[in-house]
Amino acid sequence: MKFETLAIHGGNLITDSQKPVIQPITLSTTFGHQEGSLIYTRANNPNRMALEQLLTQMEMGTAAAAFSSGNAAGMTVFQALPLGSHIIAPADMYHGLKKLLVDVFKDKLELTFTDLTDIENLKKCLQPNTKLLWIETPSNPLLKISDIKSLCTVAKENDLITVCDNTFATPVFQNPLKLGADIVMHSSTKYFGGHSDILGGALITKQNNSFWEQIVNIQKTGGAVPSPFDCYLLCRSIKTLAYRMKGHAEHAGVLATFLDQHKQVERVFYPGLTHHPGHEVASSQMSGFGGILSFLVKGGPDDADKVISNLKYFNNATSLGGVESLLERRAAVEGPDTKTPQNLIRVSVGLEHLDDLLEDMESALDKVS
Template sequence: MKIETIAIHAGTKITDTHRPAVQPITLSTTFEHHNDSVIYTRAANPNRLALENVLAKLEHGQEAAAFSSGNAAGMSVFQALPSGSHVIAPDDMYHGLRHLLVDVFKGVLSVDFVDMTHPEQVEKHVKENTKLIWLETPSNPLLKISDIRAICDIAKIKDIPVVCDNTFATPVFQNPLDLGASIVMHSTTKYLGGHSDILGGALVTKHTDELWSRIRLVQTSGGAVPSPFDCYMLTRSIKTFPYRMKGHERNAVEIARFLQNHKNVEKVYYPGLKDHQGHEIAASQMSGYGGMLSFLVKGDAAYADQVIGKLKYYTNATSLGGVESLIERRAAVEGPNTKTPQNLIRLSVGLENLEDLIEDMGQALS
């Protein structure tokens, strides 16, 4: 099956005797013992099994594990590592996961944050106790591009698993498992959910190895799993996901070009632009460039806030991937320890009419 067909059919597992076209929601927390199988909804639920099936197929993986949030998915990987493990992560890692490594797992795990756009920096920081390389490409919020193949080649020699956060690219435009990654991570809150009304996360594995078994143990024993209703809603949203992503990218490309030529914009970060630092690598491992971009205004934080405040069709809000365009001054969200420039604006381009979005952005910048 191609991705559009997978999205529609792989998340449907009909057990109802009336054979409905859409899988119903199974709210029961417990199930009758049958054929030596014991099901309790923290460990398994029909809606979650259907969701995990479609997620695995979208990312060309063997299995998927669904979680109650993207951070819960990432944290399960960290929890599955032996105490004292060393982790290599991007220097511009998503701040929520960075907070977990630096503060929550302080004293349990050690971490080096490196510039992943230079694979030699990854190789330089490998230690005897390195048990994980964490990738995020494109990165948040600078859209930095890491060479997945090159980093996975380094990891393979050292027998180190590579987990790649594929939230920005999505499986429509990038499949890290096909490029050598061990596990793919998603905040399903974002593009997979697509409507800013579902909280969730997921991991998809290439092989069901020892690390995956420990992640499954964390998932079922820890219980940070999505509800049947959230699984149902997410599976429903995934049915339109491939087509939504094409619209997000189409709008993002044109807005990036518009911003690139605007007199009040200093720099645009979008891997689809030929002058983007990682454009060539992105073109070699992505089939499209997604709906996320960032840009620097020619001015300070106050001017950036002024621009955002004048917009009509862009909502000043955190998160991304919804059908509505979302915008924010990222440094204000990340807090006092952020390395993000104060005049950087992050934009999640929605599915509104492109002319409306460009006209609105133009009047705000002017």
């Protein structure tokens, strides 16, 4: 099946004798004891089975595990590592996961954060106890691009497990498992949900090995799993993922070009721009450049806040991937330890009419110029 067909049909697991076109929600927390019984919904549920089946096919893996949030998915990977393991991760790693590593795992794991857009930095950071390489591309919020294939080659030469956060690109535009990654991670809250009303996370593996078995054990024993209703909603939303992503990417590309030419904008971060330092690598491993961009407003944080306050159709809110356009001054959200420029605005470009978005942004920028 092509991706669009898979997204529509891959998540239906019909057991009802009436053959409903859409899989019903199975709310029961427990199942009668019999051969093959699911037993208890923390361990498994028909709607979670359907979602994990769909995720596996979308990322072209062998198995998937769904979680209650993206951070729960990431935390499960970290928990599955031996005590004292060394992790190499991007310096601009998503703030929520980086905070999780620094605050929760600081006494359990060794951490090195570096710029993974330069493969030599990975080689310099290797230690005898290095177990995991974490890749995030495009990165959040600077849209840096890392060469997945090259990084995974070095990782394999040194017996590292490689996990790639594919949230920004989605499998519509990028397939890290095909580029050498061992596991793909998603915050399914974002583009998979697509409507800013579902919290979830996911891991998809290339191989069903002992490390993956440990991840599944933590998932089922720890119980940080999505509800049947959330699984149902995700399967429903993913049916339109391919078409939503095409719209998000088209709008982001046009808006990035507009901002790149505006006198009140200092710099635009979007891999679809030909002068973006990661454009060539992105073009080689992505079939589209996604719906997220960031830009620096000329001036300081007050000027960026003024732009935000003057907008009508861009909601000042955290998160991304919904049909509505969202933005925020990212440094204000990340807190005092942030390395993000104070005048940077991250934009999740939505599916409103493009003319309305462009007019709105132009008006807001002109008011502070």
